[in-house]
Amino acid sequence: MVTLAVIGGGGWGKNHVRNFYEIQTCRLKTICDLNEKTLAAHKAACKGVEVTTKSDEIIADPEVGAVVIATDAPSHYKLARQALDAGKHVFVEKPMTLSPADAEDLVRRADAGKRVLMVGHLLEYHPCVLQLKDLVDKGQLGALRYVYCQRLNLGVVRKDENAWWSLAPHDVSIILFIFQAEPVSVTAQGQAYLRQGVEDVVFAQLKFADGRMAHIHVSWFDPHKVRKVTLVGSDKMATFDDMDASEKIRIYDKGVNVSGSVVGYDQAISIRSGDILIPRTPAGEPLRIECLHFLECIEKGTTPRSDGRDGLRVVRVLDAATRSLKAGGAPVNL
Ligand SMILES: NC(=O)c1ccc[n+]([C@@H]2O[C@H](COP(=O)([O-])OP(=O)(O)OC[C@H]3O[C@@H](n4cnc5c(N)ncnc54)[C@H](O)[C@@H]3O)[C@@H](O)[C@H]2O)c1
Incomplete structure (x- = not known):
């Protein structure tokens, strides 16, 4: 024990x-x-x-x-x-x-x-994030094109770390986990309105080598409490709304069909707006699942899902975005 x-x-x-x-x-x-x-x-x-x-x-x-x-x-x-x-x-x-x-x-x-070195990337243990990853891995959204994450609220206003370092580790870890890749470049812009030098709101973009893209918006100076991830695939789209108590995941049978065989642009693009599926989401406190995973890794000598290397990948992105913030939003290559 x-x-x-x-x-x-x-x-x-x-x-x-x-x-x-x-x-x-x-x-x-x-x-x-x-x-x-x-x-x-x-x-x-x-x-x-x-x-x-x-x-x-x-x-x-x-x-x-x-x-x-x-x-x-x-x-x-x-x-x-x-x-x-x-x-x-x-x-x-x-x-x-x-x-x-x-x-x-x-x-x-x-x-x-x-x-065993494990990092508290809680969302990688959230049953809904695992469900999203499963959808992507099984190709049920088609090819994943882009993702955007919003983590907003009024407070908690911190003084030692900005909204980016406080809130974005969750979103960066979700994106790297779902994409199974690291970005090639990061840009970020933000502002410190409440305390000098401590950004309250940050908008960041992650670009991947294969053209996929992710956007993160974090803020503790916002009227809405939002914790939402949106995935856009070539065939379908999905959202994970952590503020929705019972219908956290929605899968939209929506897309745009692009036909290359016709001459006029209007004829080549057709919008498809089908059903919305709200799947049953498994229960379970993510932190309890995460704690049990840590114990299991120690007992079995296995590598945690959010191991030190995962922590390092996330810190690299957080750091690159910080350098971009300081450079007024200039791209930082990784
Ligand atoms: N995974 C998540 O969802 C999640 C959520 C919130 C916070 N966090 C992380 O958890 C950490 C703590 O955040 P918090 O909101 O609990 O902060 P907090 O300020 O409420 O608590 C930090 C505690 O650590 C204690 N402490 C500080 N230095 C210490 C030391 N050297 N030895 C012993 N105790 C010490 C403080 O007295 C305080 O009680 C941060 O890294 C934060 O990013 C993770």
Whole structure:
């Protein structure tokens, strides 16, 4: 049975604590947080689990075989490196690191120590995203042409990371997961309206070598709460609306037939607008599925779906978009 510790039991980390405390096939031994009030709440809720403000105690504890890191992004690299060097398996929240060089270093250390390194790309465990990927892989949309993702809300306004680094890791990971490819170039534009130097809204484009394209719009300064992915294929189109409680996926039998055999342009293009299918979507808390996957990878010695290399690919795109943002939207090649 894997013995774990969670470092960072705040807004999101508390969900890791709940899951690993409830899962019966592992033992949550210790929770670490710098905030004493947070620790007191966890101590009251999780009988028998130790708490500490010192991550060094967890790193030095030989009983702890795996560490879950859900602290603020700037601390991910150092904590993950220390844990890997101490021989622990590591689950680090997104974004894995703030630079590709740091992400590469973590991948190297995990490989050298033969440890599981997994990144919290939650959406890769969402049953609806798996359903979308299955549709694409089986060719049910025809050839995938382009994808766009919207992740918008009013708040939470962060001060240490911009909306791109806070929200876009999810969309970048979905796009790379569905496309099974890395973009050749990235452009991004954004603005900081609420706090100087911290972009509240970003529009980014990813171009792929084969002509496929993806667009990401993230914002915490928007009237709508939107979490939506739209896929456009040569034969059909599909949407995943995570804000819709019961009808998250829609498959549109819509398309445009282009016939090359006629002379006039009008005759060559015909619009097809058929039925809309709303398939049954499997249930399951994505984070619970993700936590169970981490444990299974440790027990079976297998590679996580969102392993360190996946984390690195996502960080490369996040970093390229940041360079484009700084260059006023100029394309950055990868
Ligand atoms: N996968 C997802 O869907 C998802 C959702 C939200 C947040 N996140 C990620 O989770 C991470 C945490 O985000 P959050 O919203 O919970 O932030 P948060 O500020 O609410 O919580 C972070 C916690 O970490 C603690 N902490 C910081 N440095 C520490 C250290 N060195 N040692 C021990 N504790 C430390 C803080 O005291 C705080 O309680 C971020 O990387 C964020 O991007 C992921």
